[in-house]
Amino acid sequence: MSGLPTIVNNVANRETFYIIGNIFSIASFILSIIVLWNIRKLRNAYRLRARGPSLLRALSKSASSLSKFMNAYGDFLPQITEELARVAVKLRSLKRKLSGDPKRSAKRALVYIDQCAVSVQNEEQVRLVYVEIVKVIEELKDHQKDLDWEM
Amino acid sequence: MANEKNKWIDAVGKLITLTQERKLLWRSTSNYNNSYEADYGGKSLRLYLAHDGDERIPRLAVMDPQTGVEWEFPYSEASEHLIEAVRYQLVGVGEFLDELFTQAV
Numbered sequence: 001m002s003g004l005p006t007i008v009n010n011v012a013n014r015e016t017f018y019i020i021g022n023i024f025s026i027a028s029f030i031l032s033i034i035v036l037w038n039i040r041k042l043r044n045a046y047r048l049r050a051r052g053p054s055l056l057r058a059l060s061k062s063a064s065s066l067s068k069f070m071n072a073y074g075d076f077l078p079q080i081t082e083e084l085a086r087v088a089v090k091l092r093s094l095k096r097k098l099s100g101d102p103k104r105s106a107k108r109a110l111v112y113i114d115q116c117a118v119s120v121q122n123e124e125q126v127r128l129v130y131v132e133i134v135k136v137i138e139e140l141k142d143h144q145k146d147l148d149w150e151m
Numbered sequence: 152m153a154n155e156k157n158k159w160i161d162a163v164g165k166l167i168t169l170t171q172e173r174k175l176l177w178r179s180t181s182n183y184n185n186s187y188e189a190d191y192g193g194k195s196l197r198l199y200l201a202h203d204g205d206e207r208i209p210r211l212a213v214m215d216p217q218t219g220v221e222w223e224f225p226y227s228e229a230s231e232h233l234i235e236a237v238r239y240q241l242v243g244v245g246e247f248l249d250e251l252f253t254q255a256v
Contacts, residue, residue, distance in 0.1 A: 060228060063228060063232070064228075064231065064232060064235070067167060067232035067235060067236065068232075068235060068239075070167075070171055071171050071236060071239045071244070071245065072245055072248070073171075127164065127168055130164065131160060131161060131164035131229075134160050134164065134227060134228050134229045134232075135156075135157050135160050137228055138156060138160065138227050138228065
């Protein structure tokens with residue numbers, strides 16, 4: 001060892017290996033997080049690809065029913081309540097599979113639904129909820145089209 | 152892009168409300184083409200079904216009656232719901248149901 005240059009001696013000591021080992025373990029930890037995050041993203045994208053179209057169809061059907069019930073709002077209060085509950089279930093399911101802007105839209109619509117009490121006095125609020133649902137549907141349709149390109 | 156589209160959805164949503172509250176009265180302009188018209192704010196609204204491949208999708212346009220220039224709203228599901236509301240109004244489904252339930256004992 002006495003033949004080695006001083007710099008090699010300094011690098012090859014035990015402390016240096018500890019430091020290098022620590023750096024590698026931190027780097028692999030960060031890498032694992034990135035891989036896990038990507039796996040989660042991919043899993044959600046596949047779930048959305050598989051379940052998205054049927055959830056979207058169900059949401060469209062509910063929005064259409066809501067719109068029809070609102071032709072005679074006062075006569076269909078229980079049906080409107082029921083349809084909004086159905087929409088909330090679908091949106092919760094979709095929210096878990098979404099990310100970014102579509103997720104925020106789904107969350108916003110859910111807040112609107114949760115805060116909306118269906119009653120004769122609240123017709124305007126229910127109409128606002130309906131419009132929010134249509135907005136989410138349109139945003140999800142665009143998102144589904146983007147997914148067709150990505151996968 | 153989404154915000155721009157949302158603005159049109161808000162507008163069509165408002166037209167649905169006005170139609171369902173009978174503040175916007177539509178008339179049928181053709182028996183065969185499913186074409187409807189209404190007047191609002193000094194403009195004419197035109198709603199019709201157009202062929203898009205195998206499908207027939209509703210198109211909503213606003214027209215200046217003096218110049219005849221027409222502008223078409225971007226498509227959204229709300230347009231489908233508007234045409235349903237227009238048909239409900241023109242057929243008089245509400246009145247029909249009222250009549251039906253007052254007659255039936």
